[in-house]
Amino acid sequence: MSELIVESRGDGVEAWLSRLLTAGVLASAVVSLLGGVLYLLEHSAARTGMAEFVPVEASLNHPMAIIRGAMEFRPRAVMQLGIVLLIATPVARVAFSLVLFALRRDALYVGVTVMVLACLAYGLAGFGD
Amino acid sequence: MDTGTFTLLVFGGSVAAGLLGSLTGLGGGAVIIPLLVLVLGVDLRYAIGASLVAVIATSSGAAAAFIREGYTNIRLGMLLEVATTVGAIAGAWIAKDTPLGVIAAVFGGVLLWTAYSTLRPPVSHPDPVGDGSKTLGARLRLDSTYPTPKGMETYKVHAVPAGFGVMFLAGVLSALVGVGSGVVKVYAMDRLMRIPFKVSTTTSNFMIGVTAAASAGIYLHRGQIEPGLAMPVALGALLGSFVGARLLARMRVRTLRIIFALLVAVAGLQMIYRGATGAL
Numbered sequence: 302m303s304e305l306i307v308e309s310r311g312d313g314v315e316a317w318l319s320r321l322l323t324a325g326v327l328a329s330a331v332v333s334l335l336g337g338v339l340y341l342l343e344h345s346a347a348r349t350g351m352a353e354f355v356p357v358e359a360s361l362n363h364p365m366a367i368i369r370g371a372m373e374f375r376p377r378a379v380m381q382l383g384i385v386l387l388i389a390t391p392v393a394r395v396a397f398s399l400v401l402f403a404l405r406r407d408a409l410y411v412g413v414t415v416m417v418l419a420c421l422a423y424g425l426a427g428f429g430d
Numbered sequence: 431m432d433t434g435t436f437t438l439l440v441f442g443g444s445v446a447a448g449l450l451g452s453l454t455g456l457g458g459g460a461v462i463i464p465l466l467v468l469v470l471g472v473d474l475r476y477a478i479g480a481s482l483v484a485v486i487a488t489s490s491g492a493a494a495a496f497i498r499e500g501y502t503n504i505r506l507g508m509l510l511e512v513a514t515t516v517g518a519i520a521g522a523w524i525a526k527d528t529p530l531g532v533i534a535a536v537f538g539g540v541l542l543w544t545a546y547s548t549l550r551p552p553v554s555h556p557d558p559v560g561d562g563s564k565t566l567g568a569r570l571r572l573d574s575t576y577p578t579p580k581g582m583e584t585y586k587v588h589a590v591p592a593g594f595g596v597m598f599l600a601g602v603l604s605a606l607v608g609v610g611s612g613v614v615k616v617y618a619m620d621r622l623m624r625i626p627f628k629v630s631t632t633t634s635n636f637m638i639g640v641t642a643a644a645s646a647g648i649y650l651h652r653g654q655i656e657p658g659l660a661m662p663v664a665l666g667a668l669l670g671s672f673v674g675a676r677l678l679a680r681m682r683v684r685t686l687r688i689i690f691a692l693l694v695a696v697a698g699l700q701m702i703y704r705g706a707t708g709a710l
Contacts, residue, residue, distance in 0.1 A: 326668060333665055351659060354476060356654070362652075384664060388646045389643075390486065390490045394639070398508060410509075417508060424645065427648075
């Protein structure tokens with residue numbers, strides 16, 4: 302019963318989780334904004350081309366390539382890095398829950414959470430394609 | 431139009447989507463896709479990628495707004511997420527070979543259902559844990575407590591297999607049309623599983639971010655996440671949902687929900703029409 306109360310009252314654990322999320326979201330926003338500023342400085346007068354679908358260049362579709370591009374301050378890569386960080390926040394939330402379940406020795410929910418993480422990893426690693 | 435103007439318009443629209451999303455408890459996808467496709471002429475494939483980003487931003491932005499919460503049932507959310515993430519992978523796979531017109535029409539249908547359910551009040555009859563009976567919900571330790579003005583109340587979780595099934599469909603839908611499927615999730619938890627409404631909405635908020643992340647990863651590799659579009663969408667939706675979550679306690683949401691429902695219904699009809707006539 303006390304375990305339920307800790308979870309429900311929202312002290313300590315939930316607060317940590319919220320701080321983690323806020324940090325992730327802020328990091329994503331700062332990086333995206335930086336990329337956006339760099340991008341608009343170069344392109345703000347150019348015509349947009351979003352009416353025709355052309356798959357985004359390969360260097361922006363894989364996390365490793367995105368990080369490399371971002372380190373070179375290429376505007377589109379920096380923006381895309383911000384997006385990747387945003388996509389990572391729910392993943393981090395799930396990973397955090399995994400740790401919590403493990404600490405509580407909750408074998409069933411460790412298993413459940415591992416399954417969710419596996420699906421997330423599958424998508425992010427590009428197997429679903 | 432030029433990129434600068436376009437980016438500002440997308441940003442502004444995304445702020446509105448994030449606001450509406452956290453005030454009405456429904457995802458921003460319902461606003462983002464019609465805005466991008468119907469108003470700004472963006473290709474539906476780019477719009478779906480951007481919308482998934484918006485859903486994550488709305489979910490994480492609203493979650494970050496609250497330090498103390500106590501409503502979300504993490505075990506329940508995580509268990510149901512197994513169904514939604516598998517559904518999302520299946521949905522992304524289906525989307526590959528589905529004609530755009532069909533996707534648009536399905537999206538339109540989702541919008542119409544969203545409009546309808548926005549106007550219908552919640553009907554949850556929470557079942558307090560009393561007799562300690564061995565339901566599946568009890569055996570999986572899903573039954574829990576939540577804060578009310580009268581103090582902590584217990585509730586029981588029903589219909590776990592049915593909820594699981596509906597969540598799989600919610601995942602498929604989410605990946606297929608780029609929405610958070612919050613409507614479906616809240617429906618399953620509120621009506622089928624008889625969970626207190628506030629627990630349903632907060633748990634759904636946790637879930638939609640995870641589901642969208644599964645789909646977004648796949649669409650990233652498919653080249654459907656265009657940074658010039660996703661950047662203003664993410665920034666706008668984050669800002670909008672954060673502000674909206676803070677405003678929620680102080681606002682009378684009823685009128686807003688009615689306006690939202692009407693706009694969404696109109697957009698839904700437009701999307702179905704466009705999809706059916708191939709004008710996409």
